[in-house]
Amino acid sequence: MFLIRGGRRGKAATAKSASTAEISPAASPMRVVGEGLAHRFPGTDVLFEHLSFTLEAGRTVAICGPSGCGKSTLLSILAGWERPWAGTVDRGGVRRVGWVFQNPYGVAERTALDHVVFPLLAQGMRRADAEPQALEAMGLFELEYAADRPFAALSGGEAQRLMLARAVCAKPDMLLVDEPTAQLDTRTAHSVSHVLGNLAGHGMIVVVATHDRDTRDACQQVIDLADYAPADPALGDSSPADSAQGGSSLGDYAPAEHPTADSTPKGERP
Template identity: 60%
Template sequence: MVLAGLGHRFPRQPFLFRGVTATLLPNRVYALVGPSGSGKSTLLALLAGWLEPTEGRVHRTGVSRVGWVFQNPHGVARRTALDHVVLPLLVQGLTRRRARDRAQALLVEFGLGDAADREFAALSGGEAQRLMLARGIAARPDLFLVDEPTAQLDARTAARVSSTLAGLARAGTVVVVATHDAQTRAACTDTLDLVTAGVEPRPASGASGA
């Protein structure tokens, strides 16, 4: 996936960013950083194809399935946590039994094994955020966009989430994580900085193994 000279502004507003140029590769986890108001969520929307850039182009070669986990999780209030993760697996053609087994394994991976039968409305903010991450991974996207995934999580759970995202990248997904959190940034393999408008690889010792 190639970003070529991306710039964006909304009508009658100054540019949020300009000249963003980068090649985003599978097996990498990119920390998308910049000060508040610099356009991180807007850039995610450009990557997803939800917005057209004011300047430049996004070349989505090899990207047919895009997953996006928003900062504020949204789910079906009366649907169980397990059902949220089962659905994308059924869409892929898994039998209901295999889908339930895979969904349960993903919930355990995100520390939600005991919450499988609880309705979405009964989950805490952190639990709901982890559920949306599990559902997003179940969909097997080519490009996975995550907005502030650890904002509602304690340090230990945040580290687990970062490790899981690294595992997804190793499976061939391009992962882009918008974050203000230093720990999350340090766990990524590369930094995409909206201030410098480019990608900086992290030192090998700072990567999460992606």
């Protein structure tokens, strides 16, 4: 997969300098192909239907749509955690799937650096070799300054960026990210969106569920689940735009500000 090189402890890294870090690409191409996907949970309405797409290494993909339309559910289906109600997902060449959840979690008394270095140690690296890489990954998300802070002392936004840095160090083939900018201020959200948009360029498939227009715009491919909602018979036949391979609008459901993870009740559509 990729290797982030450089970066020294104590040296401030800007998002710009870190995002230009030298990274070596993956050896084999990967493709995730979804065909005719539809999903509903027992006793609930169909969330989306007739959804087909191809996700390729090197592209960051945004999954958009109103609250409750099934963005997180589609991430679960991509990960293989949830079986689709209809259709198939072929994860060709994808062995390792990473996931950054909406709500960050960590060990309260462990430092931020401990969290990011952990997946590198698990891969067999020595701490002395792993730390520079972990700090470089933290630099990608403008978090190097917090390396020595215990997890419990991090803000929600810092903890969320920490999870992103840790996921990068885990070197997954496919990285699934749920609402990465939900707890961030506008400037930091813009920076994180930019980094996520470029991350896939280093040999991963990156899939981001988001409400954020900036994040959507930073991605190379957009799947707008609003286009795959079941047709309302009262409105007649409306053919969905083929937005799974291109860009489409966030429409009226993009919030003006970055919402907190639980600002809109699950399942409630605006």
